[in-house]
Amino acid sequence: FVQSEKFAEKSGFLPEKSNIYFKLYQYYKQTGDYKHALKYFDLHVNAKDSIFNLNAAKQIEELEIQYHTAQKELEITKLETTNELNQKEISFRKRERNIATIGFLILAVLLLLLYRLFTMVKKQKKVLDGQNKELEKLNGIQNQIFSIISHDFRSITSSYLASAKIIEHYLNKGQPEKLLPIASEIGKNSKNLSSMLENLLQWAVLKRRGFEPGKNMISVKESINQVAGLLKDQFEAKNNTLIINAADEKVFCDPESLSIILRNIMANANKFTQHGNITIDVRSENNYGYIKITDTGTGMTQEAMNTLFQPGKDKTRQGTAGEKGTGIGLLLVTEHLKENLGEIKVSSESGKGTCFEIKLPNTTQ
Structure with a gap:
């Protein structure tokens, strides 16, 4: 031991x-x-x-x-999170600047177009000084265009600014998933603006230098199918069915004019129809081709029909999905029909749909 x-x-x-x-x-x-x-x-x-x-x-x-x-x-995580937030903020600021730049560019283009349109109208007034009746009608059209476009453009730019603030809010909150509806709204506004500018440009071309139609014998069915392809997404978005009843009918017309006429009337039918049918019937009779476009949409009152083709009348209505229009489309239709010796008439009843019938020559005589 x-x-x-x-x-x-x-x-x-x-x-x-x-x-x-x-x-x-x-x-x-x-x-x-x-x-x-x-x-x-x-x-x-x-x-x-x-x-x-x-x-x-x-x-x-x-x-x-x-x-x-x-x-x-934890410090590393904080630094990574801070860096990620900084990157998101930089990205957002960049997008915000891009949106603002695009908005300013669009505004500049629109102001330039409006200035050119205004200049064109002034020149026409000097040339047509003795034709007071025609001048009054032209002034009415101009006032309508200026009023509608200025209102719609203000609405769209206000929507862009509001969307930018909402985007900033959700990014700061770390909720990017809530930006999808805003992106959809921006896309919708962009389409409306694009359509408005396209019609305005076509209208400016018609009035600035005159329009010389290059008439040919053209297939109505082919023109309808081309326009239907362009408007396919719009028809599908509103669950509308397009029915075309056409054979080999031809008309003597400028191809671009017919495309503009069909596009505006077909788009108009889709605008006021939801979950319905849009039927196009084509026939020939007495040296004329007839194109009848019938929808099962909301229709219109007799009062609305009476002013439908009168220049200077504010006849813009919202579609079944809240679509806005400028009224320039129908003005383009009547102008192109006049240049191609055509006619148009409409029949409708509120709540029961609308029918537009277009008449164009089908011979070279």
């Missing part, structure tokens, strides 16, 4: 020392030497405490390492 005690004193391995002291304690306890038994029991307890303290210190050290590691990871 003396050797065991010496070994325990020399040993630096605390568990071994604790075990030796405990055995010495047991031995002296059994022999009745309680003094030595108490001594070795105290040494055993001290060794145990030292083991516990070492373990505790080791655990504390490990916890400190884990804590510092977690802190570093």
